[in-house]
Each structure stands twice: as C-alpha cells, then as structure tokens.
Amino acid sequence: MNKKLLTIFLSLFLVGILSISCSNEDKTAPKGIEQYNGNSYVSVESYTVPQGTGYLWVSVKDSKVRMNASSDQTxxxxxxxxxxxxxxxTDYSFSTDYYGQPNGIEGTLKFAPDGSTVTVNYSKNLEMPSIEGQDIVCNKR
Structure with missing residues (x-):
C-alpha cells in the first residue's frame, strides 16, 4: 500500500512540475519584432543627408521595419x-538592396527593454556612408 501511495504522490508531483514549466513558456520565450508593431521612432539628433540636414525615422509595421529621413522631428x-x-x-539585424546593389544597406537595431528607444547602427550604407558605424538613438513617438 505504501508503494502505491508513494507512486501516486510522485506522479502528482511530476505532473505539477511539468504543468508549471509549460505554463511559463509563453512568458519567458523571447518575443520577435512584432512586439514593436505600430511604433514609430525619430532620432534625437539630426545628421547630414544628401538633401541637407535630417532626422532618421524608424517605423515597425507587420513585423517589418522601414527607415527614412525627414527634415524635422514632427x-x-x-x-x-x-x-x-x-x-x-531587443536585438535585430537588417539588410536590403540599394538600387540594384545587393545588401547595399545593412545594420542593427537595438531596442530598449521597455521599447522607448531604438538605436540604429549601419554597418553599410551606400546612400549615406558618413553615418556608418554611428549609434543613432531614436525616441518613440
């Protein structure tokens, strides 16, 4: 009888541990870029663009990213x-063609844990090579 009772308690214990482990999976698994969907960010500082001075804007939509310059932060x-x-x-890489040049623009995005900022760093930018290697901090709008 003791052996059966011990087996039952051990089985219940293991089932309890497995159910707790499985229920925490959603909360601890890393999330993708979709967690930032609908957010737009603008650079804190301006930088030189082919048309003069501008601010970098970053938009996340449908789990994809787009970056473009604007003359102001509004x-x-x-x-x-x-x-x-x-x-x-919070860490992502991007790469896109630039006027027929494969991977003509590439770099990284590093989001703050709370999503309030994103830091863009271009490792390659055929359109604006002067910003390569710079950390461009953008605030959420």
Whole structure:
C-alpha cells in the first residue's frame, strides 16, 4: 500500500512540475519584432543627408521595419516598403538592396527593454556612408 501511495504522490508531483514549466513558456520565450508593431521612432539628433540636414525615422509595421529621413522631428515621412529583420528580444539585424546593389544597406537595431528607444547602427550604407558605424538613438513617438 505504501508503494502505491508513494507512486501516486510522485506522479502528482511530476505532473505539477511539468504543468508549471509549460505554463511559463509563453512568458519567458523571447518575443520577435512584432512586439514593436505600430511604433514609430525619430532620432534625437539630426545628421547630414544628401538633401541637407535630417532626422532618421524608424517605423515597425507587420513585423517589418522601414527607415527614412525627414527634415524635422514632427513630420513622419512616407514609407515605401518595409524590410524583413532577423533577431529576437531587443536585438535585430537588417539588410536590403540599394538600387540594384545587393545588401547595399545593412545594420542593427537595438531596442530598449521597455521599447522607448531604438538605436540604429549601419554597418553599410551606400546612400549615406558618413553615418556608418554611428549609434543613432531614436525616441518613440
């Protein structure tokens, strides 16, 4: 009888541990870029663009990202297509063609844990090579 009772308690204990482990999976699994869907960000500082001085805008929509420049921090530019990103949590990489040049623009996005900022760093930018290697901090709008 003791052996049966011990087996029952051990089985219940294991079932309880497994159910707790499975129920926490959703909360601890890293989330993708979709957690930032609908957010727009604008750079804190201006930088030199081919047309003069501008601010970098970043938009996340449908789990994709688009970046564009605007002359100010209040007028969000029109976006003409979004690019895929890879990564999870707060760290992502992007790469896109630039006028027929494969991977002509590429870099990283690092979101603050609360989503209030994103830091963009271009490792390659054929359109504006002067901003390569700079951390461009953008605040959520």
């Amino acid at each position: 007028s969000e530019p029109s976006y003409q297509g979004y690019m895929d990103v890879t990564g999870s949590g």
